[in-house]
Amino acid sequence: MSRALITSGPIDPTVNLPSVDMSTSLGYFESPAPVFTASGCAAAGKELDQFFDITQLGGIVTKSVMMNARSGRATPRMAETPSGMLNSIGLQGPGIDSFIENDLAWLRQRGARTVVSIAGGSVEEYGKLAAKLRTVDGISAIEVNISCPNVEDRGQVFACDPNSSAQVIQAVRRNSDTKIPIIAKLSPDVTSIVSIAQAVERAGADAVAVINTTLGMVIDLDSMRPALGGITGGLSGPAIRPMAVRCVWQIHQALPHLPILGMGGIRNGEDALQFILAGASAVSVGTVTFHDPSAPFRVQQELEIALAQRGFATLREAIGFAHRGPDVTEVEEEQA
């Protein structure tokens, strides 16, 4: 596919800074680059490949796929909100078989690192999805979207309960190749995100993706009814960034060894750096891609500059750097 000419990128290639080793890892998944797309914000990579070379990213995280084809919800599926948006797409997708045959085949042929996001309505469905993926090559990791209603438990969202979250991750772990890292994607709509992170780690998750959207609502003042076909929707974009950084911070503080894929409103390299400093090993760029279809790649370039400007030679040194003890100079000043 021919690539779009990008003439509006804010990157000045003449910036004279040392290059930074941007390699990172999420469990056994070693990636030369730290910026990923976010599930549901990049389809399966093909459309964005028109705007930048998707093989340069850490990887493509595909739209959450279920066992069967899904039509998704009625429209309107979107409402713009201050510095963000609500969506109620309802996991529209082709089903796992078609996904493997078409989308995954394309990604493999294109040579893009691929993280497959799966979603289910029951613990069993998650297990079956993992078993399907076991039969195909070219997957770097599985991201498990547990922000789905459990049809067997009165529609309770898996991600909101440590036990259900753990059951899903166990089912995926049991049915997956042991060499495939499993990333559990957590919802911020919980009392203690740390306890969910602990539960999924114990169940076999190699990393966590933080955060999924948070539930919101808009009332349309013309119809004086909910603006979305799905009534409520997931809030995303820069509006939720402080909440996302807080979640990353809390999890890294409690579980410093657990790799985190951070996301939520990342718009530029400095936003991404906040997540890294708070404890993320890599980041996903989601909603901002709708504003700038080259955003994931641009953010990756800007992140390298932001790290270099602060004297980091490697990305790894910056992971969780905001958690360090007081700087020596500060201590001296205080004593003076």
Next chain:
Amino acid sequence: MAPLQITGQVLDVRRAGMYTVMSLTAPGLAERTRPGHFLNIGIGGEESGLLLRRSFAIYQVQSRGVYGGSVDIVIGVHGKGTQWLVDRRRHDYLSIVGPLGRPFTLPKEPANCILVGGGYGTAPLFMLADQLRERGCRVDVIAGAATEEKLFGTLEIKRAASTLTVTTDDGSMGVQGRVTDVLDDIITKTQADVVYACGPMGMLAAVAEVATARGVYSQCSVEESMACGVGVCMTCVLPVIGDDGITRMVRSCVEGPVFRGDRVRWSDVGTVPPDTLGAPTGGH
């Protein structure tokens, strides 16, 4: 051809009745544009709180000139984003992504074509009319709106058309009534082979119904709310019947905005019909 992501500079902003016509520098866009393509414009600058781009039909393109190419769009103020846009002035910069979408299909042989535009929906019909005539097609235009001031470009489009029929709901210009009140007659008179339409969903539904009833092929450019405009978010879907007879929720930004009028399930837009592929079953 892949869409461009470029920064355009405002060359000119002028009023046209209720609408604003904006010209922007857009090197490389003209060569890629076909009638029915649209583009997306970023609103409010780089740190804008309005994150989503706004979509506009491509009205005119120039491939040469001092600016190395430019594009014109027609803007009707709807809410915050379009208001911000019409407040831009000469020399301001705007971020453009385009051309986007699937354009109108042109007939291979000379054919009799009726072009129906509702409100600013006439905007993409100018380029279409020119290209149809270059192919030896007969072009008849119907332009409709609620009132005279909501019509766009009726004077200019006359040049490219054998006949122009104007309808307004209030009778302030042309025939009082709707475009579909005159469409049937014009299909007969011109022995039309194809009807092209762009405008509000209600109008498109009515036009498609008349055309299909008369056995005339129709192409309708729809306007669904879009978040990304490039096919990655699944916001802009509507129920469309495929070649295999199966209804799917189809993305209007990449598989549209132009659809065959007889394939869109107009009365089901805004819902997921129960026979749609993957529609929720009782359990959901």
